[in-house]
Each structure stands twice: as structure tokens, then as C-alpha cells.
Amino acid sequence: MPAKTPPVEMLTAAKLKALGDQLRTRRKRQKVSAVAAAEAAGLSRVTLHRIERGEPSVTMGAYMNALAALGLELVLRDPQAREPSDDVELPPAIVLDDYPQLKRLAWQLDNATVLTPAEALALYERNWRHVDAAALDPRERALVRTLAARLGGGRLLV
Numbered sequence: 001m002p003a004k005t006p007p008v009e010m011l012t013a014a015k016l017k018a019l020g021d022q023l024r025t026r027r028k029r030q031k032v033s034a035v036a037a038a039e040a041a042g043l044s045r046v047t048l049h050r051i052e053r054g055e056p057s058v059t060m061g062a063y064m065n066a067l068a069a070l071g072l073e074l075v076l077r078d079p080q081a082r083e084p085s086d087d088v089e090l091p092p093a094i095v096l097d098d099y100p101q102l103k104r105l106a107w108q109l110d111n112a113t114v115l116t117p118a119e120a121l122a123l124y125e126r127n128w129r130h131v132d133a134a135a136l137d138p139r140e141r142a143l144v145r146t147l148a149a150r151l152g153g154g155r156l157l158v
Helices: 010-029 034-041 045-052 060-069 100-105 117-130 138-151
Strands: none
Touching: 010 045, 010 060, 034 045, 034 060, 045 060, 100 117, 100 138, 117 138
16 A cells, blocks of 8 residues: 655645656656566556656655666756856857767768757767767867757756
8 A cells, every 4th residue: 555645845746746757758758668667666567657647655765766767867956056057158050070079970961060059969869879978078068068958958868
């Protein structure tokens, strides 16, 4: 029998529901069944569905297991703190020659090709497994952070 739901504020309940929605969307985008995801997380299918509904009575450990099984992690941040990418201006056009790792990802394009920020973000996300993160220079690292913050909802979908 599920634990009794603790009292939660409306904002907290909305955040839990949003987290559950994100988990369900991620699972479905990866084409993973609820049964397979639950088994990978060491949970029952029912508990996974309760997590995906954002129920507050589910333990934090169960939420963390579900996140890990789907390749996600929970990151805490201070909502008042400014992100480093807040100060970086998003260029209207991105020249491949200016960003070595992006240039490697778009090897089939002319070096002088100019991409929109949305196209650059899509290239990074689709091909991130080919990016040498250690070789990203500070300028390109800032570009990736800014693209993710401004166009990717705060994270790079890789």
C-alpha cells in the first residue's frame, strides 16, 4: 500500500508533476517501456507510474533511481544565482571555422558555412558523442552553454 501523501504546497506539487512529465517524456523519447525502465531502476512498474505522475509520497531514492535509469541526473541550483551563460551574448550567426569541435561535427559542410544558433545546437545534440569535451576551448564551451541555456531549456539533450 502506498505511503500516505505528505502535505505539499501547490508550487512543490507542480514541480513534482513537471519532473514526472519530464521523466515520462524522456522514457518515451528513448522508446523504453515502463516495465523495462522500472526494472532498470529497481522499481515496480506501479512506482514508476507514480513517479511519472509526480506523487510526493514516493521516496527520493526511487526518484533518483528512475532518473539514473533514464540517463538523467538531478542538479540543484540557486534560483537567484546567475548562470555563467547569462553574460554571454548569443551570436546571430555561427561560423564553423570559429568553433573546432562544431567544425568536426559538420565535416560535410563548407568551412565558411554560417549556421543559425538553432542549427548549431541541433548539431551538438545529435552528435555530442563525437565531441571531445576536453578539447573544447573556453569560447566554444561558452557557446555550448549559451545555446543550451537560451534555446535548449537550460540543458543539452545528449
